[in-house]
Amino acid sequence: LSERLQAAMNKMRRKGKISEADVKEMMREVRLALLEADVNFKVVKEFVKTVSERSIGEEVLESLSPSQQVIKIVNEELTALMGGEQSTIQTAPKSPTVIMMVGLQGAGKTTTAGKLANYLRKNQNRRPMLVAADIYRPAAIQQLETIGEQLDIPVFSMGNQVSPVEIAQKGIEKAKEEHRDFVIIDTAGRLHIDETLMTELTDIKALANPTEIFLVVDAMTGQDAVNVAESFNEQLDITGVILTKLDGDTRGGAALSIRSVTGKPIKFTGQGEKLDALEPFYPERMASRILGMGDMLTLIEKAQLDFDEQKAEEMTKKLKENSFDFNDFIDQMDQLNNMGPLEDILKMIPGMSNAPGLDQIKIDPKDTARMKAVVLSMTPQERENPDILSQSRRRRIARGSGRPIAEVNRMIKQFNESKKMMNQMSKGNFNGMDNMFGS
Numbered sequence: 001l002s003e004r005l006q007a008a009m010n011k012m013r014r015k016g017k018i019s020e021a022d023v024k025e026m027m028r029e030v031r032l033a034l035l036e037a038d039v040n041f042k043v044v045k046e047f048v049k050t051v052s053e054r055s056i057g058e059e060v061l062e063s064l065s066p067s068q069q070v071i072k073i074v075n076e077e078l079t080a081l082m083g084g085e086q087s088t089i090q091t092a093p094k095s096p097t098v099i100m101m102v103g104l105q106g107a108g109k110t111t112t113a114g115k116l117a118n119y120l121r122k123n124q125n126r127r128p129m130l131v132a133a134d135i136y137r138p139a140a141i142q143q144l145e146t147i148g149e150q151l152d153i154p155v156f157s158m159g160n161q162v163s164p165v166e167i168a169q170k171g172i173e174k175a176k177e178e179h180r181d182f183v184i185i186d187t188a189g190r191l192h193i194d195e196t197l198m199t200e201l202t203d204i205k206a207l208a209n210p211t212e213i214f215l216v217v218d219a220m221t222g223q224d225a226v227n228v229a230e231s232f233n234e235q236l237d238i239t240g241v242i243l244t245k246l247d248g249d250t251r252g253g254a255a256l257s258i259r260s261v262t263g264k265p266i267k268f269t270g271q272g273e274k275l276d277a278l279e280p281f282y283p284e285r286m287a288s289r290i291l292g293m294g295d296m297l298t299l300i301e302k303a304q305l306d307f308d309e310q311k312a313e314e315m316t317k318k319l320k321e322n323s324f325d326f327n328d329f330i331d332q333m334d335q336l337n338n339m340g341p342l343e344d345i346l347k348m349i350p351g352m353s354n355a356p357g358l359d360q361i362k363i364d365p366k367d368t369a370r371m372k373a374v375v376l377s378m379t380p381q382e383r384e385n386p387d388i389l390s391q392s393r394r395r396r397i398a399r400g401s402g403r404p405i406a407e408v409n410r411m412i413k414q415f416n417e418s419k420k421m422m423n424q425m426s427k428g429n430f431n432g433m434d435n436m437f438g439s
């Protein structure tokens with residue numbers, strides 16, 4: 001979580017309702033986070049407005065703090081703005097389906113053409129063919145041929161003395177002859193938008209009748225991405241976007257800008273130079289990346305979905321009264337089991353993944369049954385007053401449950417850790433958790 005956002009959230013803790021001032025404060029941080037992620041300022045402005053309007057007056061869910069609730073709304077709106085998961089590739093009614101790769105020079109068109117061919121073959125059992133229609137960049141044809149060789153996927157080329165339009169045409173004919181079901185046309189780029197290039201691309205489009213026109217954009221481009229996407233979309237009516245170089249340290253604000261300016265879906269992301277480094281686009285992941293939130297949002301979602309709200313409320317009350325006992329512990333374990341391994345949940349909290357001692361409070365779902373057996377061997381009095389568990393009582397419990405004494409001891413220790421942890425969480429204090437591990 002970005003430090004600023006975290007600070008704003010801390011301030012908002014322990015308040016019962018979302019006030020207009022709270023939203024204002026959170027939004028200032030959200031705005032900064034988005035601008036830092038290189039999201040276009042107009043897009044940011046519009047976005048903040050939408051979220052503010054929605055947040056004020058929204059009821060705070062029992063299981064969330066007001067700040068978590070605002071972040072949840074931010075996340076939902078951000079995810080919605082980036083569209084659903086749409087990594088499907090349209091196919092033509094009649095084979096072959098033609099895909100055109102367009103974009104500025106260096107964006108990653110040629111590499112991504114290869115990745116896409118690889119993806120289609122590997123994941124959809126297709127027989128793609130690559131077409132080298134960049135006749136300008138020195139060695140561009142060679143580059144695509146090398147990629148084809150690496151993948152063992154055919155590359156159609158005619159040197160650089162033939163027009164790109166003709167290359168595209170002949171390439172498609174060849175693909176038909178060879179019963180290839182996908183043709184991916186790699187086109188030329190320029191350093192900047194330029195009329196000659198656009199005319200050439202429009203000509204290829206008119207002739208090749210592509211089902212998909214993918215605009216390839218370097219995620220590091222930042223603010224510029226908006227203008228690039230806008231012009232390409234105006235002239236070519238692109239069908240989707242592929243965002244490359246997300247393996248770099250960019251926050252990926254370009255994704256949000258491009259999507260909101262063109263309305264076209266982001267379909268894939270490039271995650272490295274290797275030819276298998278292509279992934280479907282996950283709007284939610286991108287939303288967290290843009291906000292710099294780690295998996296905090298996932299945690300909030302999970303907690304909200306799986307945590308029985310009433311139980312949580314009871315538990316919080318008990319914790320406040322310091323009467324959390326072994327009966328609750330068992331309940332808690334059941335709930336945590338429903339949420340997935342505790343370890344995974346803790347790892348999702350920013351700053352927690354490396355927390356020393358994380359393994360000590362690990363609860364393996366397989367152990368839950370054994371732990372229950374131990375608890376069931378306690379007298380009701382012991383379950384309600386864990387403090388009375390002397391060594392002799394522990395030995396008796398061990399005998400009764402058929403578990404070694406060391407295990408009983410370990411479990412009581414885990415119970416105490418868990419109690420401390422739940423106590424922290426009930427106060428909404430995720431930060432404090434680092435401290436409890438004695439770091």
Ligand code: GDP
Pocket residue numbers: 103104105106107108109110111112189216244245246247248269270271272273277
């Ligand atoms: P084109 O000019 O649009 O055809 O771009 P290229 O495909 O030639 O790519 C330009 C450079 O970016 C090459 O060095 C690629 O290896 C690199 N590249 C492309 N996609 C990615 C990616 O997703 N991650 C990284 N790290 N590098 C990439």
Ligand code: MG
Pocket residue numbers: 109110111134137140186187
């Ligand atoms: Mg190229």
